[in-house]
Amino acid sequence: MSLLLAVDGGNSKTEAVVFTEAGRVVAELRGEGSGGGPEHVCSVLASLLDESLRSGIAGAALALAGVDFPDDEEAFTAAVSALLPAARVVVENDAAALLDLREHPDASVVAVVVSGAGLNAVARGPMGLATVPAIGWPSGDFGGGDEVARRAIAAAYRSADGRGPSTALERVVLDVTGAPDHRSLARLIRRDLLPGEVFASLSSVVARCAEEGDPVAAQLIAEAADEAVGLLCTVVAEAAGRRRGEVIDGRVEVEVAGGMFRDEGFRSRVESAVVSQGWIVEHAHGRPVTGAVRLACREHLADPREAEELAERVLGALDSARTERTATE
Incomplete structure (x- = not known):
């Protein structure tokens, strides 16, 4: 058999x-x-x-x-x-x-943007499959939960020593990681002693601080959302055979997936940008x-x-x- x-x-x-x-x-x-x-x-x-x-x-x-x-x-x-x-x-x-999670019979271009630990976007259209390496800074992108966590740690340290604006992340990052101070946290990270699950949880902490009105955290979430939209626009344009910013002929359907979309602020900012393009947003199921x-x-x-x-x-x-x-x- x-x-x-x-x-x-x-x-x-x-x-x-x-x-x-x-x-x-x-x-x-x-x-x-x-x-x-x-x-x-x-x-x-x-x-x-x-x-x-x-x-x-x-x-x-x-x-x-x-x-x-x-x-x-x-x-x-x-x-x-x-x-x-x-x-x-x-x-x-x-x-x-993820493009094959469901059928899209009426779409000219189908795309998916995934923001979990990392960020990726792919699209399929008249020109075939459009992808980007999505391997972080070497391919020009910085989005995803891991990058949000790194930037949160940096913002917390800079808040603590005065190089950056004051932020609630200064205290919250220490609470989550269990480090007594930011110098100790830096040492844990350098020696690779910070458990992966603790690091992964930091993006949700940033989202919570953003919801509570912390401007630094809100800026981190906004930048991550804008990066997701930017990557999405790149692959949609390539799959459609258009330049970025040009109108796409036909119906464009976008699936969104990944843990970052559990945050309401991140999700609403991405979805609003997608809808403003005249595209259809669907949640990957x-x-x-x-x-x-x-x-x-x-x-x-x-x-x-x-x-x-x-x-x-x-x-x-x-x-x-x-x-x-x-x-x-």
């Missing part, structure tokens, strides 16, 4: 679904984050998939963090193909997979692995209708299993 594999591999977690050509879900698996390169992805997959599953996989679609350039795709594909020698393997960026399931089905079946029907059967089975688990908890 030939099996198909769909994987969503992000920096914080990895989800994998193994299913048959008839749409029966054989395994639904979850493991640690698979960011960090091809070798780490294969290590995580090997821990999730036993030998009997690996040997039966005929097709695999992986939506992975860190696939930012063509040679990244080649390296990941080669590594996973070595782990799954019987499988035809296709790899894409995990943000691109469903698990990220949904896009990988659809990609696996498209790659395995030549007929687009048959591929979508298979994907819907698999996704329906996953939803039913999740409902049953919830009912028994």
